[in-house]
Amino acid sequence: MHTTTLHRPTHRETLWELEAAIERGDLITVFGRCTVDYDGRATSTLGPGNRLVILKPDGSTLVHTDEKRTPVNWQPPGCEHHASVRDGRLRVRGTRTTPDETLDIHFEQVHQFSALDVTGGRDLDLYGSEEDLREHILDDPSLVESGFTPLETERESTAGPMDIYGEDAEGVPMVVELKRRRVGPSAASQLQRYVEALHREFGDSVAVRGVLVAPSVTDRAADLLKENGLEFVALDPATGEPPEATEASEEVEPPEASEDADGDEPKEADSETDGSDG
Amino acid sequence: MHTTTLHRPTHRETLWELEAAIERGDLITVFGRCTVDYDGRATSTLGPGNRLVILKPDGSTLVHTDEKRTPVNWQPPGCEHHASVRDGRLRVRGTRTTPDETLDIHFEQVHQFSALDVTGGRDLDLYGSEEDLREHILDDPSLVESGFTPLETERESTAGPMDIYGEDAEGVPMVVELKRRRVGPSAASQLQRYVEALHREFGDSVAVRGVLVAPSVTDRAADLLKENGLEFVALDPATGEPPEATEASEEVEPPEASEDADGDEPKEADSETDGSDG
DNA sequence: CGTGCCAGGTGCCCT
């Protein structure tokens, strides 16, 4: 574990240590007064100011101001770093291809240079993702509906891969779209595309149900689901259970309403959705 | 312009300078061996390793490994930073509300601490955005089609705001959706939602045209447009002109096909799209 | 503050 730090170095000193640090595979931070020019998918310029620049050994480049989580300028992994001194300025250039992009940082003055030996675990354990929600449902399909039988995940269709494909207690095909958070109109459209793809695949005479599973849904998305005869089931991705007792969710009659009607009545594509909303 | 740097400080020293730097509104970097725990919209844990932690005066928190542009853990702006020493470890905590989220960083050892006076311009001039594309079209509506008349931008509908609303040479309502880059299925669905909203608004007897303007479109999205009777116009956001002469774009007959048919024949909602594809 | 949507989105996986 080593760190190299220079305080108010000359451009020549910075250049020297920069190249050595790149060679070593260190993560480099440069704090200094600079301008930034970007050209690639878009084009941008940034006037002079004191900023923190980070060069990662994988080619990532970050230019940070004192605000925001998102860097003001950047380059994704895979770009090549090159430094030079011209016209009394230190230029750090990051270039990449596909697409062709160039990021130029011109330092008028470097206040601090550091080369850091960043190492150790990079993968975190994360809970509460859409994948977790899927596993909850595959473990207990009745979370979606009593009698639901998952048949395939990532099932391909002309509209793309569906999260869960299966059938209800009556054998009616069901496509289930999962979202880890409250959904808007785009999720409803996405589900609708899959349902339409199945209609084309099976023929319009075959009923197909589309179910959106998410912790909650916006009004607009709920309307959209209703218009398209799609259904909504409220589940929390972390627990796999209904998020919490809200008025709206209590309005939905529990599945044990009558013993001969739990999950029956395969809905037609133009039937209404029940419950929902967040 | 000042910088404060500590090399292999004790936790007490770090704590002292950390609080002073937060008070001053500096941007802080801490390089050290740490673990990270996050709990909020999701939950995650990250085992020990040497990482670069950045605390911004606006509350943003970034934990960077040696890879990727995206931090391995983070907190968006608006969170509150608090540091303490417990059980021989330095804990830096960032908390925020709506939603409730906590990020805990436990340092076993700090290799370097810096407090930086990051100042200067934060706003960059950027070219090639969707807004630029819109301005190109508003300057010269014939870029979309000869005879196109924009009437309103961000026109509200039950499906949300449309980029450009207007009418063609025959006075047929047109909704134009703009994208700065190659589009996939979601953009086609988005346009379709707007067209459906206008149908509900005007009644199904009134023809409505939907036009997607982007540099190019994927095959799947082109199919989706065709199915829904939507049209596509290829324009580059930076120049406002067709991206470049591709085979597909050359297949599209130029508007001067016949002198009495430039932009005529208001298409029905179920008509086919012409050209398109990328 | 929630809703909706753009973003130089990034990152992942699959063909």
Added chain:
DNA sequence: AGGGCACTTGGCACG
């Protein structure tokens, strides 16, 4: 390499 999509998406503008 390109396509389709999730993401602790982030950030913005508008209700």
